[in-house]
Amino acid sequence: MLFIKLAIEAIRFAWQALRSNLLRTVLSLLGVTVGIFSIIGVYTMVDSLESNIKNSLSSVGERTIYVDKFPWQFGDGEYPWWRYFRRxxxxxxxxxxxxxxxxxxxxxxxxxxxxxxxxxxxxxxxxxxxxxxxxxxxxxxxxxxxxxxxxxxxxxxxxxxxxxxxxxxxxxxxxxxxxxxxxxxxxxxxxxxxxxxxxxxxxxxxxxxxxxxxxxxxxxxxxxxxxxxxxxxxxxxxxxxxxxxxxxxxxxxxxxxxxxxxxxxxxxxFALNRPDAAASFLTAIFGSLRTGGFVIGLFALLIGGFGIANIMFVSVKERTNIIGIQKALGAKNTFILFQFLFEAIFLCLIGGFFGLLIVYLASFINLGTLDIVLTSSNIIFGITISSIIGIVSGIIPASQAANLDPVIAIRAK
Known part of the structure; x- marks a missing residue:
């Protein structure tokens, strides 16, 4: 019950923060939106490419070994093709x-x-x-x-x-x-x-x-x-x-x-060639692409995180008097902490939602033979990253609010 009460109150305060200064909040959420769009967009594109290529590889047979004259070459290293002509x-x-x-x-x-x-x-x-x-x-x-x-x-x-x-x-x-x-x-x-x-x-x-x-x-x-x-x-x-x-x-x-x-x-x-070796090689390449996409998107997320933290510091300052009253009425430090922390998470989830929405709308773009699909795992990953950014961005302002002296806080204007 406490969790539900905190969540409802956090949503209410977050909504008030959105309405009180819409432009400031939108600009702050933009970083989270761009970051989630960058990360999940790259992940979705790479997953779609990987799925398409692996489906093509499956057409040459799964769990299959090919006996041939020339070996397939994957990865770095010299390919001494001249050695195989006499085979x-x-x-x-x-x-x-x-x-x-x-x-x-x-x-x-x-x-x-x-x-x-x-x-x-x-x-x-x-x-x-x-x-x-x-x-x-x-x-x-x-x-x-x-x-x-x-x-x-x-x-x-x-x-x-x-x-x-x-x-x-x-x-x-x-x-x-x-x-x-x-x-x-x-x-x-x-x-x-x-x-x-x-x-x-x-x-x-x-x-x-x-x-x-x-x-x-x-x-x-x-x-x-x-x-x-x-x-x-x-x-x-x-x-x-x-x-x-x-x-x-x-x-x-x-x-x-x-x-x-x-x-x-x-x-x-003779050469014994395995399509699963090609699949493993491609998996390594796509893993590198995912890492690159994550790093690029992380910079945008950090900028968005600073924006969310700024909103939360302002929110704590504006509601200092209310925090003092809540504490005077018996509210514990953990209640105040989670109230502001949930608010930061909720704001980041809003930004993450719009980032995911842009990726979803982009999946309808016709790219010929490439079908872009936003998978449930990428949606969950986007929500998780948004929540983590919310926690990181909100933990310091929330701790500051939780540690306020109730007497001093009530007197604040």
């Missing part, structure tokens, strides 16, 4: 060996990409033609909205069948149902067996935008675009129980060294 590319035979022998793999696939023109009658579309094997839809989700996915016999036999993306379907078929109809890829007829659900353009399309893809069996892809040379990138997914994917990575390295006949002292002539 052999992963082969279809190596994919088959890994698929049959890996015990810690949930799914194994091999894939390759080529940009080619998909045609139907007088319509054409520059498509990213991707050769895949059956397990591809386990590693990278392929949501079929119309039709079906490949069968194992279609994949193994390299049949002329394809699953197409949403943009390809719209361009080549319009309002027609594409399933069962044919399109041409590099002059060959392919029967459309499925249409992938439209994803929409992302800020960063890692591995290509699925809407622009045409999926065909890997063996058929290599016959068409690589003269039958069956090489590509091997993708392997770990089980959920394999935390850190350490078991899978160790097993892949051992199997690859065995199949390539590497001696114990020879270095690997």
């Amino acid at each position: 052999p590319k992963p082969k279809y035979s190596e994919f088959k060996y890994l698929k049959e022998n890996l015990e810690n793999a949930q799914a194994v696939t091999i894939l390759d990409y080529t940009i080619t023109q998909a045609r139907r009658e007088n319509s054409s579309f520059n498509s990213l033609c991707q050769g895949i094997t059956y397990d591809y839809n386990i590693i990278s989700d392929v949501p079929i909205i119309n039709g079906r996915y490949f069968t194992t016999s279609e994949i193994d036999g390299g049949r002329n069948v394809t699953v197409i993306g949403g943009d390809v379907a719209e361009t080549l078929f319009g309002d027609e149902d594409p399933v069962g109809k044919q399109i041409k890829l590099k002059g060959e007829n392919f029967t459309v067996i499925g249409v992938q659900e439209k994803k929409g353009k992302q800020l960063v399309d890692v591995g290509g935008n699925p809407d622009t893809k045409t999926y065909i069996p890997f063996v058929k892809h290599k016959r068409m675009f690589s003269s039958g040379n069956l090489y590509g990138t091997i993708s392997i997914q770990a089980y959920e129980s394999d935390l850190g994917m350490e078991k899978l990575e160790s097993e892949i390295r051992g199997k690859m060294r065995t199949i390539r006949g590497l001696r114990p002292l020879e270095e690997d002539n």
Whole structure:
């Protein structure tokens, strides 16, 4: 009950302070508003960027290791690309060996990409033609909205069948149902067996935008675009129980060294790449951006805090007589302390609210493929920071008010 009474009285006095000198209060709250807007605005933008990029990374598979010729490089340091040119590319035979022998793999696939023109009658579309094997839809989700996915016999036999993306379907078929109809890829007829659900353009399309893809069996892809040379990138997914994917990575390295006949002292002539390494690298970058945004916004908050402290010192001076009367009637020092402290917090929360409101309104600005979302965690963080600034700004004036001598305070004019 005491807490509620203090809160109500603090709100009443804060409202009186706002009304008594509106311009002074607004200018003082402006610092808090700008500070919260700066901090939460940067946090919201960074969170939105991080979410967008990580969603794009998830399209290349979660808990996945890629066996390739070149390593992905993240962070500082020299990238000795010239060392990797003589490495052999992963082969279809190596994919088959890994698929049959890996015990810690949930799914194994091999894939390759080529940009080619998909045609139907007088319509054409520059498509990213991707050769895949059956397990591809386990590693990278392929949501079929119309039709079906490949069968194992279609994949193994390299049949002329394809699953197409949403943009390809719209361009080549319009309002027609594409399933069962044919399109041409590099002059060959392919029967459309499925249409992938439209994803929409992302800020960063890692591995290509699925809407622009045409999926065909890997063996058929290599016959068409690589003269039958069956090489590509091997993708392997770990089980959920394999935390850190350490078991899978160790097993892949051992199997690859065995199949390539590497001696114990020879270095690997293949790279094991992990998308989660990219995610960790991006997390570190975004963490730095958040820290920078917080430091920049903190300066504005400090200015706003001084403004709130100034209001509170003036408020204590104006209400010295009232404080003396309250003490004479039995009010304790803690009551007076919390009364002014709550008032400072309330004033900072008003400034913080307007800062959050500006961020929320800014989230409706159309930035193309980037969706800005003000999350509940950022709202709570903004409210928390506002409250802390209120406590820091109000503690000295509140202590000064609480320690006033009641006799001297009553006599004050």
